[in-house]
Amino acid sequence: xxKIQNRNLYEFFxxxxxxxEEVDNIIVGALEGGINYWLDHYEYxxxxxxxxxxxxxxxxxxxMLTTSELVIGLDLYFANNGxxxxxxxxxxxxxxxxxxxxxxxxYG
Numbered sequence: 564x565x566k567i568q569n570r571n572l573y574e575f576f577x578x579x580x581x582x583x584e585e586v587d588n589i590i591v592g593a594l595e596g597g598i599n600y601w602l603d604h605y606e607y608x609x610x611x612x613x614x615x616x617x618x619x620x621x622x623x624x625x626x627m628l629t630t631s632e633l634v635i636g637l638d639l640y641f642a643n644n645g646x647x648x649x650x651x652x653x654x655x656x657x658x659x660x661x662x663x664x665x666x667x668x669x670y671g
Contacts, residue, residue, distance in 0.1 A: 579641055583611045585648050586633055589656050590616055597657035601670040618664060628663050636663025 587609045594605060603621050608614030616628045639662040646655060654671075661668045 579647075581637060581648055583630075586630075586637070587611055589637075589648070589651070589659055590633075592651075592653055593656035593660045595653075597653035597655075598660050601661075618660075620664070626664060628660075632663045633659075635666075636660065639666075 601621050604619040606617040619625045636659045640659045
């Protein structure tokens with residue numbers, strides 16, 4: 564627990580475990596409906612099978628998302644949202660993939 568400087572607020576960090584299969588489920592949920600409005604093309608093989616995720620956005624930016632980038636996206640998501648993995652929906656998957664792809668939420 565850390566006290567936020569000059570404020571009567573406290574910041575808590577709670578460890579969250581996310582399996583590679585859950586990350587794959589997040590990716591599939593995003594591809595099936597969460598990111599379709601900004602996605603142009605993708606190639607995907609499950610990460611649990613040493614796979615990959617290549618995404619091309621509507622602005623023609625092509626990028627391969629690594630497991631490390633997806634973990635960063637999850638970290639940003641959890642830092643800004645209190646939902647657990649089992650409570651996520653397509654909008655949450657979209658946010659995670661945007662954090663992983665752009666480093667911030669760009670669309671929506």
